[in-house]
């Protein structure tokens with residue numbers, strides 16, 4: 209859709225391209241009280257998710273399938289990952305594995 | 320008071336039941352105020368039975384933790400070691416049930432070593448999840464992993480008691496709790512093979528080996544299999560840390576016990592939104608930190624465990 213507009217307004221191609229990049233959202237997930245919140249997040253391909261640990265205890269963000277893996281995040285440490293492939297990405301804390309969350313990635317743009 | 324069955328009789332059913340009742344009401348492991356309380360126990364043991372054995376358990380020293388729940392974890396560990404040094408009858412050795420450090424940093428391991436070594440006792444370690452955060456668990460393995468199997472498990476004998484140091488914090492699976500893993504379970508089976516059922520067994524690991532509070536992950540998902548191998552033994556004592564508070568359960572011949580941390584307390588199961596460090600008033604902190612002393616007497620089925628807080 210954006211690209212249709214871009215074609216229609218040739219002069220705006222550059223601007224629209226940069227808007228498309230800015231359009232890739234950054235989604236925040238907080239880690240508090242040994243839980244990820246929100247626990248399940250739906251994003252578009254290209255979006256970046258940033259986790260911030262608000263606990264006094266370190267946690268990790270570890271993909272169940274190995275797609276991503278943070279180091280141990282101490283208090284206020286952050287971890288970001290940009291999701292490019294659609295699908296469900298369940299994850300957990302490798303230190304406290306009862307802590308689980310999921311990122312659901314939908315195809316971006318299109319149709 | 321200790322669990323001290325010295326009436327010169329074998330363990331009869333009624334007494335076992337009594338003991339279980341005590342365990343349920345918390346009398347069995349009375350919280351002793353300071354070292355003097357454990358003196359009685361050590362003294363009795365020495366007088367009664369030369370083959371007795373007293374060793375100490377420390378746990379969860381979390382070197383590097385600096386949050387409000389205790390900004391001075393080095394100081395409280397030093398206090399704990401100071402109290403251990405002051406025990407007149409020297410304990411045989413010490414076990415550390417993990418979370419030596421908070422973030423597996425070199426400096427944290429160094430600080431722990433510097434302080435704990437002042438006790439001048441052999442220390443048998445098992446890792447907590449905080450000790451194997453660095454890539455490939457290099458630091459823990461370098462320092463404490465020599466001669467161990469897999470992720471750091473091992474066994475040894477002392478005064479006729481068989482000790483097994485287990486690791487239930489490695490390769491944890493999402494949605495699960497602590498885990499021993501198949502390789503270690505097999506080793507446990509082999510390690511126990513051929514041993515007399517009358518040999519007392521002490522098992523120690525970081526996370527409780529019983530389903531203490533699964534909602535917070537306080538348990539080990541495959542501990543039942545390990546306990547299956549221990550079923551035939553007449554005296555099994557399971558010592559854990561991780562939950563930073565004293566909990567005990569007696570089930571048949573197995574006594575499960577968790578020790579205090581020397582660093583910070585954690586809430587009772589379900590008593591807070593999460594298991595995070597519990598901030599208590601400064602003058603209360605030392606009543607919630609401490610160590611444990613464990614005494615085995617020849618002929619006694621159950622080991623006497625005395626938890627001693629740093630204060631109060």
Ligand SMILES: [Cu+2]
Nearest residue numbers: 267301303304
């Ligand atoms: Cu965690």
